Amino acid sequence: MTGPDLRTDAAAPRPLGALYAGNARSVMLRGWQATRSTNWLVVVSGFFEPIFYLLSMGLGLGSLVGTITTESGQEVAYAAFIAPALLAVAAMNGAIYDSTWNVFFKMQFAKLYEGMLSTSLGPLDVALGEISLALLRGALYATGFLVVMQSLGLNLSWWALLALPAVLLIAFGFASVGMAVTSFMKTFQQMDWITFLLLPMFLFSATFYPLSVYPQPVQFVIQTLPLWHGVELVRGLTTGQVNLGMLWHVLYYLVMILLGLVFTTRRLRTLFLD
Amino acid sequence: MIVAENLVKKYKEFAAVDGVSFEVAAGESFGLLGPNGAGKSTTMRMVGAVSTRTAGSLSILGMDPDRHGPEIRSRLGVVPQADNLDTELRVRENLLVYGRYFGLPRAQVARRADELLEFAQLTDKAKSKVDALSGGMKRRLTIARALINDPSILLLDEPTTGLDPQARHILWDRLFRLKEQGTTLLLTTHYMDEAEQLCDRLVVVDKGVIMAEGAPVELIRRYSSREVLELRFGSDLNAEVAGRIAGMGDRIEVLPDRILIYSENGESELVRIVEAGLTPITSLVRRSSLEDVFLRLTGRTLIE
Numbered sequence: 001m002t003g004p005d006l007r008t009d010a011a012a013p014r015p016l017g018a019l020y021a022g023n024a025r026s027v028m029l030r031g032w033q034a035t036r037s038t039n040w041l042v043v044v045s046g047f048f049e050p051i052f053y054l055l056s057m058g059l060g061l062g063s064l065v066g067t068i069t070t071e072s073g074q075e076v077a078y079a080a081f082i083a084p085a086l087l088a089v090a091a092m093n094g095a096i097y098d099s100t101w102n103v104f105f106k107m108q109f110a111k112l113y114e115g116m117l118s119t120s121l122g123p124l125d126v127a128l129g130e131i132s133l134a135l136l137r138g139a140l141y142a143t144g145f146l147v148v149m150q151s152l153g154l155n156l157s158w159w160a161l162l163a164l165p166a167v168l169l170i171a172f173g174f175a176s177v178g179m180a181v182t183s184f185m186k187t188f189q190q191m192d193w194i195t196f197l198l199l200p201m202f203l204f205s206a207t208f209y210p211l212s213v214y215p216q217p218v219q220f221v222i223q224t225l226p227l228w229h230g231v232e233l234v235r236g237l238t239t240g241q242v243n244l245g246m247l248w249h250v251l252y253y254l255v256m257i258l259l260g261l262v263f264t265t266r267r268l269r270t271l272f273l274d
Numbered sequence: 275m276i277v278a279e280n281l282v283k284k285y286k287e288f289a290a291v292d293g294v295s296f297e298v299a300a301g302e303s304f305g306l307l308g309p310n311g312a313g314k315s316t317t318m319r320m321v322g323a324v325s326t327r328t329a330g331s332l333s334i335l336g337m338d339p340d341r342h343g344p345e346i347r348s349r350l351g352v353v354p355q356a357d358n359l360d361t362e363l364r365v366r367e368n369l370l371v372y373g374r375y376f377g378l379p380r381a382q383v384a385r386r387a388d389e390l391l392e393f394a395q396l397t398d399k400a401k402s403k404v405d406a407l408s409g410g411m412k413r414r415l416t417i418a419r420a421l422i423n424d425p426s427i428l429l430l431d432e433p434t435t436g437l438d439p440q441a442r443h444i445l446w447d448r449l450f451r452l453k454e455q456g457t458t459l460l461l462t463t464h465y466m467d468e469a470e471q472l473c474d475r476l477v478v479v480d481k482g483v484i485m486a487e488g489a490p491v492e493l494i495r496r497y498s499s500r501e502v503l504e505l506r507f508g509s510d511l512n513a514e515v516a517g518r519i520a521g522m523g524d525r526i527e528v529l530p531d532r533i534l535i536y537s538e539n540g541e542s543e544l545v546r547i548v549e550a551g552l553t554p555i556t557s558l559v560r561r562s563s564l565e566d567v568f569l570r571l572t573g574r575t576l577i578e
Contacts, residue, residue: 018343026374033371034362111358118324119375119423120348273324273343 018273019265020124027116027129028136046097047141050090051148057208058082058154071210071232072241076156083154084238085207087145087163088170088230091138092198095171098134099178100194104185107271114272123268127261131175138171139164149238157240166237166250170230173253176260177226183267201227226256275300275427275458276321280330283316290316292482293330298427303459305473307466307564309574313482314462315355318431321460323347335426348376351420355431357412359404365415366391366400373422383422390418394448410441414448421452428452430461434468446471466564478568485571490564497570498562499524501540505533505547505554515552522546527569536566 035043058079065078106112116126142164149155155163178194185191205227211219222228233249236242276298283291291313298304306314319325320332323339323346332339334346360368366387373383391397394414399407407415413433420428433449434442449472453459463469469476470490478485478493486493503523507515509531516528523537537543540559547554569575 018341021344021377023375023377026371026377029374030360030363030371033367034360037362037364037367110361111354111356112360114354115358115360115372116375118322118347118350118352118354119372120344120377121375122344274326 019122019269020128021120021122022125023121024125024128024132027121027126028133031130031133043137043140046090046094046137047144049093050086050141050145053086053089054079054083054145054148054152058086068210070235070239070241071212072243074239074241076239077154079152080154080156080239081235082208083149083152084163084235085205085231087142087149087167087238088227088234089202089207090141090145091167091171092174092202092227092230094138094141095134095173095175096178096194096198098137099131099175100182101191102134103130103179103182104191107183108186113268117268117272123273124261124265126268127176127179127264131172131179131261131264134175134178135168135171138175139168142167142171155238157238159236159240159242160238163234163237166230166233169250169253169257170233173226173230173256173260176257176264178260180260180263180267183264183271201225205231207231226252229253275302275335276304276460277333278317278321278330279332281317281320281327281332282329283313283320283325284328289328289482291320294477294479294482294484295330296477296484296487298458298460300458301456303453303461303472303474305469305476306460306462306479307464307469307473307476307568308462308479309464309568311481312479314479315431316482317479318429318460318462322350322352322429348423349426351417351423351425351428353413353416353420353428353430353433355435357416359412359415359419361404363404364400365396365402365404365407368404368415369419369422372419376423378423386422386424390421393421393451394418395444408441410437410444413437413441413445417445417448425457427458427460430459432462432464434463434465442468466568469564476564478564478571480568480572480574486567493564493567494562496567498566499536500538500562501536502560502562502566503535503537503540503543503547504556504558504560505535506531506556507533507552507554518550518552519547525570529575534566534569536562 062078067075068078068081069075070081113126117123146163181194205222205225211222214222229249229252233246236246279295281291281294282289294317306317308314316325320327321334323334323343326340335349337346339346360371363371369387369390370383373386391400394417396411396415396418399411404412434445437445461472473490475489477487486497488496512528512533516526516533519526523535523543525536527534535543544557544559
């Protein structure tokens with residue numbers, strides 16, 4: 001096995017050959033194992049956060065507000081109005097936590113990806129594995145929250161069943177963009193910017209009141225943000241106000257997922273396989 | 275196993291590796307010896323198929339890493355310079371999870387993990403947290419991890435840097451066993467004794483270029499004398515004394531802290547020094563080492 005082999009190296013590389021080994025599962029298994037042995041408490045805490053919001057704002061504040069009129073003109077109880085929004089937020093938070101702070105730590109300090117990428121894994125395996133894990137956590141939170149909603153009578157239609165896949169889509173979008181953004185971060189200060197941007201998005205994306213309270217220009221800005229699309233999509237489903245226009249929200253997330261994956265994979269390749 | 279021809283790696287204008295050529299045969303233990311910043315780790319990363327070359331050709335196990343990165347990596351074991359063990363997992367889990375990255379079946383990985391824990395003398399630490407291990411144990415775990423896929427070539431980047439002498443000897447013993455079993459080793463080091471113990475053949479690298487190539491003994495014979503007399507007169511006097519002893523031995527090197535006299539017989543040189551009326555603070559006669567080879571080739575010491 002010396003010189004001549006170099007030139008008889010004729011096998012054509014597979015299109016994704018250097019990027020993907022089809023083994024994202026092993027990255028997910030690693031995450032599952034790590035969660036089991038060290039950080040399961042963090043996972044549990046994320047589950048209760050949106051439920052606390054629902055109880056305090058939905059039931060507490062809701063007793064003062066009474067009913068509220070949605071964009072489509074439907075009268076619903078205040079709790080039923082904010083519950084789908086909180087569901088979307090829960091999916092977002094679960095996905096964001098895993099794909100930003102967790103990924104940041106693994107990349108900068110634990111050198112976890114360096115180790116992974118010196119095996120036969122490709123950057124797309126790592127990206128997909130980590131994002132799927134974030135997604136799984138988002139799904140877990142969402143399922144729990146949907147059960148709580150159901151038991152409080154806040155699901156107004158059978159369409160609510162579709163809220164679960166919708167929430168997965170939202171989590172996938174945030175996880176994939178979150179990881180892409182994080183892969184460019186170098187310091188803790190930069191990471192804080194993510195938190196700084198997420199908070200206003202959480203508060204103002206028609207989460208707690210209809211979009212119509214804003215003047216037109218502000219409405220336009222809100223409508224460009226990802227969370228608004230998520231909130232509208234889930235709210236349409238749990239309140240049963242389903243229309244074709246909701247496909248736009250789905251499309252928005254599909255684009256997010258794709259862009260996030262492309263950037264993450266590229267970035268991981270530049271960082272670890274230069 | 276490895277054929278590198280005129281390998282170049284440039285970062286913008288700076289050439290970290292500047293036209294390096296070498297070959298490693300199956301079962302051989304090959305070393306890259308050089309100071310920090312010589313381009314050793316960069317070369318290792320290219321051989322490890324995690325860094326693309328700027329120019330030159332490289333064949334690992336008969337494949338080009340630019341086109342067959344994952345296939346090549348699946349047959350390599352990598353021990354990086356800084357430990358990158360998974361601190362969120364326990365000792366044995368580290369091996370299990372790593373084996374799964376290669377897509378190996380669970381049962382096979384579990385069996386192999388137990389064998390390797392035995393080999394790394396970590397069986398009783400199987401359930402420990404990684405952070406609770408000593409530096410030497412972490413290193414042995416990293417090596418065990420690198421062996422999980424039964425690699426054809428094991429790449430070791432400064433395997434014993436930062437370890438205490440005892441831990442180094444345990445590690446060398448383990449690596450020597452691998453060598454005896456016929457594992458092909460490629461290692462970088464800036465320790466002469468390590469290179470002399472472990473390498474069948476090595477290249478001396480400096481500033482991205484190969485300065486010399488050969489077996490350790492051969493290099494010492496070619497570039498140095500049999501013995502070396504090390505003298506210390508105190509930092510102020512070394513330079514002044516150097517003038518008075520010019521011509522002694524085969525060759526003299528004056529370093530800031532000591533003077534080295536290369537000779538076939540160190541003791542007789544020392545006698546001549548004393549006869550000349552000079553009284554060094556300390557004197558030491560030792561055999562030539564790769565350190566002397568490096569000094570001869572580059573005019574600098576390895577660890578500065």
